[in-house]
Amino acid sequence: MKTRAEKIRYKLKKISDRNRLTVFKSNSHIYVQLIDDKKGTTLASAASVQPAIKNKNLKKKELAELIGKEIAKKIIAQGIKNVSFDRGKYKYHGLIKILAEAARNEGLNF
DSSP: OOOHHHHHHHHHHHHOOSEEEEEEEOSSOEEEEEEETTTTEEEEEEETTSHHHHTTOOOHHHHHHHHHHHHHHHHHHTTOOBEEEEOTTSOSSTHHHHHHHHHHHTTOBO
């Protein structure tokens, strides 16, 4: 039996040729990065451990929204509008949903 993360990632890579926006969430931090699977490189990243974000002392929901907006700005600045959203092993609700909707509102398509 494959794990949820393996099933999601397999389907994304099989169907889409877009760059992958992947999310990792620990108990205290959120990490997001844009990965080019063809080259195997990270194109952009944002995390709650960055000093500019960490010093703001925000709640988790506000933090997820800020990180979503931050990563969207970085990606759009590189000229990329279409990405595929890899939520990994997490359900699409709570902080993951807030982050994704904030990125969409900034102009990303997924």
